[in-house]
Amino acid sequence: MFEIQDITHLNAALNALSVFFLLLGYYFIRAGNQEKHKLCMLTAVVISAFFLVGYVTYKLNSGFAKFGGDGTIRIFYFSLLIxxxxxxxxxxxxxxxxxxxxxxxxxxxxxxxxxxxxxxWVFVGISGVVVYVMAVHLYPHVPI
Ligand code: HEM
Structure with missing residues (x-):
């Protein structure tokens, strides 16, 4: 069954995919291929629009993922998040x-x-994936 929590995984995947198209689009404009640059950037915009819808839906329903790490890693996580x-x-x-x-x-x-x-945009995309991996997979908050 698809649950609201699963949107967070979908969001991270969309985020990673938009970074891929941003990098590819940059490569194409450097190579002088305007048409492929345009296609990649418009694809990144559309993917990011879907991401934004998923992100807002998730936040309205579930709030923010709680970070379970302590010490230095916690400082790193919240600095990156800000x-x-x-x-x-x-x-x-x-x-x-x-x-x-x-x-x-x-x-x-x-x-x-x-x-x-x-x-x-590339920084936001990559840091978004890092924040997701840290909060959801590496250091999830475990309620006592
Ligand atoms: C928001 C989406 C887009 C982003 C983030 C983006 C990003 C970039 C970047 C980083 C460059 C290289 C700038 C440089 O040389 O330092 C560039 C150049 C260029 N982009 Fe985009 N682009 C986007 C959408 C588009 C679209 C939709 C088109 C076509 C209609 C387009 C056409 C071009 C062209 C023709 C250049 C070369 C300009 C020149 O060298 O005179 N871009 N873009």
Missing amino acids: IHVFGAIAIVPLVPLTLYRALTSNFEKHKRFARWTWPI
């Missing part, structure tokens, strides 16, 4: 702005936005 959240907030306006510049063929401005959007 930077991850700030990055995630930053890409909410940055992604549509970067996309809009590209779709209106304003590639000079697209490039200027993209130099911020792309690295922050």
Whole structure:
């Protein structure tokens, strides 16, 4: 049976998949292939939109996964989580702005936005997977 808790695994998978397309899209633009760059970036945007729906659904129903680790690892986890959240907030306006510049063929401005959007987005995606693995698999909170 599919339970609400399972959305968290789906979210992490969507997150990882969007990072894959972001890396591939970067590779294509460096190789001069604009069409494949466009396809990869639009795919990353669509996957991230599904992720966002899953994320909000999960948070509204289950709240945040509690972290069970102690000591240094706890400091590392929460530091990473805070930077991850700030990055995630930053890409909410940055992604549509970067996309809009590209779709209106304003590639000079697209490039200027993209130099911020792309690295922050990749960081948010990778740190999201790390946070998921740490909180759900490595150090889950065990109620006493
Ligand atoms: C939000 C999604 C997107 C992101 C994050 C993104 C990211 C990037 C990055 C990192 C670059 C390289 C910038 C540099 O040279 O330093 C770039 C260049 C470029 N992108 Fe995108 N891109 C996105 C969507 C698109 C779309 C949808 C198109 C096509 C309509 C597109 C067309 C281009 C073109 C033509 C360039 C080369 C610009 C030039 O060198 O003059 N991008 N993009």
